[in-house]
Amino acid sequence: MSVALHPTIALLQNNSLTMVVQQEIERAILAGEHAPGAKLNEAALALQLGVSRGPVREAFRILDEAGLVRTEKNRGVFVRDIPPDEAAEIYELRAAMEELVGRQLARHMTGAQRSEAEALVQAMDVAVQAQDQHTYHQLNLRFHERLVEMAGNRKLAAIYRKLVKEIALIRRRQLASVGVLPVSASEHRDILHAIASGNPEHAGRVMFDHALDGKERNRPLLAQGTAADA
Numbered sequence: 001m002s003v004a005l006h007p008t009i010a011l012l013q014n015n016s017l018t019m020v021v022q023q024e025i026e027r028a029i030l031a032g033e034h035a036p037g038a039k040l041n042e043a044a045l046a047l048q049l050g051v052s053r054g055p056v057r058e059a060f061r062i063l064d065e066a067g068l069v070r071t072e073k074n075r076g077v078f079v080r081d082i083p084p085d086e087a088a089e090i091y092e093l094r095a096a097m098e099e100l101v102g103r104q105l106a107r108h109m110t111g112a113q114r115s116e117a118e119a120l121v122q123a124m125d126v127a128v129q130a131q132d133q134h135t136y137h138q139l140n141l142r143f144h145e146r147l148v149e150m151a152g153n154r155k156l157a158a159i160y161r162k163l164v165k166e167i168a169l170i171r172r173r174q175l176a177s178v179g180v181l182p183v184s185a186s187e188h189r190d191i192l193h194a195i196a197s198g199n200p201e202h203a204g205r206v207m208f209d210h211a212l213d214g215k216e217r218n219r220p221l222l223a224q225g226t227a228a229d230a
Helices: 007-030 042-049 053-066 084-108 111-129 133-151 154-166 168-175 180-196 200-229
Strands: 069-072 076-079
Touching: 007 042, 007 053, 042 053, 053 069, 084 133, 084 154, 084 180, 084 200, 111 133, 111 180, 133 154, 133 180, 154 168, 180 200
Parallel strands: none
Antiparallel strands: 069 076
């Protein structure tokens, strides 16, 4: 005979399960396992993850709010494909945030933080030599996320994570382009040197330019996406 769970415990269990399901679907989207524009099948995902459809449905709602999927009435849930004009706006906003981060870190980055950032850049160099795009992509995301966290502004960090998730698939395609990885790795070394200079204006400008360079490198891919949609 089964014993009914206390309502509070049942709620916590359900919320915990939804979080696990949401994190796994998000991981698969950001890893490129679900392409931009692809339809997500609620029943198939529930079967794959070994859960009922309720947590998957709730995970879809959370991912919709996060900007990773879009829900269309009577059609279903689809992985978001960021249109070119919106992607450009995200890159521009990210550039302004990166500039603020560069200025902050040039003023107060600690030795331990600098060592951590340098270790990430060194790992990125290894990934370039191995032509390991997947590892480089993950390290690239981690490098920028850590710099934002080191800046110490929690609200900025939360907004930044949302922006980065929205353009993660675009950045993955960008880094897969021939010759992009060495250029990107060189720019990350430049960022560290600029921060180490202790000049807030210089560090901010280098990080701002790095973000906008990513936008410019991405223009051909965005154009291809527009043509494909047409």
